[in-house]
Amino acid sequence: MSHYHPLSETEAVELAKSIKDVFTTEDPLACREIGDGNLNLVFRVTQPATGAGVIIKQALPYAKVVGESWPLTLDRARIESESLIIQGKLAPGLVPQVYKTDNDLALTVMEDLSDHVIMRRGLMEGGIYPKFVEDISEFMARTLFFTSDLGMNQQEKKGLVRSFSNPELCKITEDLIFDDPYIDSPNNSFDEHLREDAAQLWKDTELHLEAALLREKFLTQAQALLHGDLHTGSIFITPESTKVIDPEFAYYGPMGFDIGAVLANLLLNYAAQEHWSEDAAARKERRNYLIQSVHDIWTSFERKFRTLWNEHGVDRMSKTPGYQDIYIHRLLQDTFGFTGAKMIRRIVGLAHVADIDKIPDPEVRKKAQRMALSIGKTLMMSNRKAMSIQEMIDIAESAVLA
Ligand code: SR1
Ligand code: MG
Numbered sequence: 061m062s063h064y065h066p067l068s069e070t071e072a073v074e075l076a077k078s079i080k081d082v083f084t085t086e087d088p089l090a091c092r093e094i095g096d097g098n099l100n101l102v103f104r105v106t107q108p109a110t111g112a113g114v115i116i117k118q119a120l121p122y123a124k125v126v127g128e129s130w131p132l133t134l135d136r137a138r139i140e141s142e143s144l145i146i147q148g149k150l151a152p153g154l155v156p157q158v159y160k161t162d163n164d165l166a167l168t169v170m171e172d173l174s175d176h177v178i179m180r181r182g183l184m185e186g187g188i189y190p191k192f193v194e195d196i197s198e199f200m201a202r203t204l205f206f207t208s209d210l211g212m213n214q215q216e217k218k219g220l221v222r223s224f225s226n227p228e229l230c231k232i233t234e235d236l237i238f239d240d241p242y243i244d245s246p247n248n249s250f251d252e253h254l255r256e257d258a259a260q261l262w263k264d265t266e267l268h269l270e271a272a273l274l275r276e277k278f279l280t281q282a283q284a285l286l287h288g289d290l291h292t293g294s295i296f297i298t299p300e301s302t303k304v305i306d307p308e309f310a311y312y313g314p315m316g317f318d319i320g321a322v323l324a325n326l327l328l329n330y331a332a333q334e335h336w337s338e339d340a341a342a343r344k345e346r347r348n349y350l351i352q353s354v355h356d357i358w359t360s361f362e363r364k365f366r367t368l369w370n371e372h373g374v375d376r377m378s379k380t381p382g383y384q385d386i387y388i389h390r391l392l393q394d395t396f397g398f399t400g401a402k403m404i405r406r407i408v409g410l411a412h413v414a415d416i417d418k419i420p421d422p423e424v425r426k427k428a429q430r431m432a433l434s435i436g437k438t439l440m441m442s443n444r445k446a447m448s449i450q451e452m453i454d455i456a457e458s459a460v461l462a
Pocket of ligand 1: 232
């Protein structure tokens with residue numbers, strides 16, 4: 061029988077004591093619940109005398125952001141720990157080390173990353189992260205390639221597809237990203253000054269067609285084991301180090317969904333520079349940094365993915381001349397579409413981003429929100445025609461000038 065119950069801080073300390081590799085002395089431990097995400101409890105357990113620490117992440121049987129009225133499977137904790145372990149093998153050093161998992165208690169004990177900051181917060185404070193492009197492109201190229209039919213045994217992959225079936229978490233994405241923003245849904249949440257913009261979205265049938273096509277890909281395309289929620293709140297960072305966390309939305313889906321999540325969150329911060337930069341010159345410089353990162357993440361990802369394919373491809377037919385180019389081109393187009401969809405949902409859907417929501421002046425916030433909506437819509441509308449990443453840069457720059 062399951063012994064699930066939400067941990068108290070005292071129980072978290074008791075559990076942490078069993079991690080002997082980290083807590084090598086008997087000095088006392090301190091604990092604080094620090095979770096500020098939408099779904100889980102997060103305890104930081106530290107040992108002041110030695111400076112050692114661990115994080116204990118425990119799933120709640122409901123979505124914390126809404127409350128007990130929205131029940132949510134505890135199996136997401138298993139999915140998170142198993143995918144962290146796979147990602148740690150495929151992309152060493154780019155995810156936290158897992159010390160212990162307990163599927164009954166729905167928790168994972170992992171490396172404490174308190175010397176890192178959440179990237180969303182870091183970007184809001186003007187941080188520069190010189191390793192980020194290399195690290196995130198490496199993480200995505202390796203985890204996506206080696207879990208796809210291109211890079212792993214295709215029979216074993218079918219076993220992973222089954223084991224990472226994640227219907228409840230996928231349903232959140234299907235509703236919150238690919239459905240609610242396009243109707244007057246009670247799940248939506250937006251500033252009243254955006255009502256007209258939201259109403260435009262609800263009647264834009266051409267945009268609905270693109271949303272439906274992207275939704276179909278999310279529902280049906282078991283291309284690779286995705287992180288599933290790869291926004292800048294799922295990344296711990298310093299100038300020297302990047303750690304991807306929180307893969308509880310992991311499932312087999314279209315690769316462009318992960319790449320799009322990263323790019324969308326950089327572009328949301330780009331729009332938010334209306335507030336976070338001090339003056340026009342600083343804003344221009346900051347936006348150039350962000351847009352250059354968008355460009356370089358795609359080009360580095362493409363280069364690494366092609367190299368992995370050429371050196372480690374397991375599928376004879378995938379070596380057919382021309383196939384790789386078509387595959388990468390489709391991936392670029394998917395990336396445009398998912399980037400756009402992920403921007404729109406953060407402005408009018410249920411869950412927002414602090415980059416935009418924390419802008420105190422409503423007029424400035426409205427300008428940033430409209431810029432994000434405009435970039436998102438244009439990316440979605442152009443996804444099936446996209447030919448190069450430069451077009452994404454052009455779309456973002458045009459939205460600033462408009
Ligand atoms: C109810 S969960 C809302 C959002 O938080 C997560 O980070 C996912 O992005 C999800 O859509
Ligand atoms: Mg999360």
